[in-house]
Amino acid sequence: MxxxxxxxxxxxxxxxxxxxxxxxxxxxxxxxxxxxxxxxxxxxxxxxxxxxxxxxxxxxxxxxxxxxxxxxxxxxxxxxxxxxxxxxxxxEIEAEELVSILAGISAFMGNLMERFGSLAAYPDLSSLPTPKVGYDEEEIEKMIIEKGFIRYRFVIEAYGKNKEEIEENMKKALSLEGAYINKFVSKLMEEVEYEGKKRVKLLIAFELLSSIETLFILTAKYAPVGIVIVEPDVVEMTPNELQNSLSExxxxxxxxxxxxxxxxxx
Missing domain, CATH: 3.30.70.1150 (ACT-like. Chain A, domain 2)
Incomplete structure (x- = not known):
């Protein structure tokens, strides 16, 4: 504790x-x-x-x-x-307890964003290169051991003009936040007309590696409907990481x- x-x-x-x-x-x-x-x-x-x-x-x-x-x-x-x-x-904090904390953040921030708008706003991402997706186990182990990264999975809902654009922008946004994408899959859930324009809703699941600060930021910004920490089983948090995470x-x-x-x- x-x-x-x-x-x-x-x-x-x-x-x-x-x-x-x-x-x-x-x-x-x-x-x-x-x-x-x-x-x-x-x-x-x-x-x-x-x-x-x-x-x-x-x-x-x-x-x-x-x-x-x-x-x-x-x-x-x-x-x-x-x-x-x-x-x-x-x-140190058990991964299970950390997931419980993150779930609370997700629920709270999701409710606020439903009322007052999204936090996931980015500048034009078109000029950024598409980030790499997929790392071998040796690369992943190195990130966890040497950088103190956490390996975790999110499931989020995303909206946009079309499936391809949403996927491309999401990958770039995650990379911009400092996350490394190991897996990325999406499913088209809904397609509607809004003010004469087509809008689609995707359910996106991805596995990421990042610092604890980035994990907190992404949880608050995207309010995932599902969160799983793959590894490590026990997460170590430094005073600086705690300060940055709570301040953000x-x-x-x-x-x-x-x-x-x-x-x-x-």
Whole structure:
């Protein structure tokens, strides 16, 4: 079990000063009831900003100890602007437990993206070369042992103009994220007309090798409907990997929450 001592910086924004004060107070009270050991909290004074959409802002600083699964749940629930990991007790997590954590991230982020839009947005990928698909066992073993990569399988749903374009763009996007593709298969699930244009839905299954950070990012961006870790059976996570993974996750949650706030203020 990995246990963390960390600090969250949670921001509340709005156009009503009293509402911002109330919001941050309620967040503080809710955090004190969570399944973590609160070590201290500090609320900054509400300040007036130059942003016409969010005139007032304040930040709550919360320092606490908790198990990795509980800390990740709080990242998803409260969307901190900043996550700082101060201390890590333990470095290993069973693959089965990690899959459970990833499934929770996938379900939560999938729900947010259904409401506020996808996170999987990329620049034009047409100029990028098509990445290699398929590695021999010696290459895979080298990635796992020397680079600390994880071998895992995802099943996702994807939409686009046609099967070939979706497959090509997905392979390039995965490579751009830092993943190595070992297997890639897809199945056409649905073909519909939308605003006079043909759209298709694919079910895509792929086996990837990547760092733990990339695994977290892809889980949050694509909200896979299926996740399996092939190897190793026990995953080692360094403090730096934990910091990067939680920071990336918090950033993506924040982006979706910010979209919601902008929609409310339009």
């Amino acid at each position: 990995i246990k963390l001592t960390c600090t969250f910086y949670i921001e509340a924004m709005g156009n009503d000063k009293k509402a911002v004060e109330t919001s941050i107070s309620e967040i503080e009270e809710k955090l004190k009831k969570e399944k973590v050991e609160i070590l201290g909290t500090r609320r900054e004074d509400v300040i007036e900003t130059e942003d016409p959409k969010f005139r007032y802002s304040t930040v709550l600083e919360v320092r606490f100890k908790g198990n990795l699964p509980d800390v990740i749940k709080l990242v998803l629930k409260y969307g901190p602007s900043i996550v700082e990991i101060e201390d890590v007790d333990g470095s 996750l918090a950033s993506m949650v924040n982006e979706l929450i910010h979209r919601h706030l902008l929609m409310m203020n339009q």
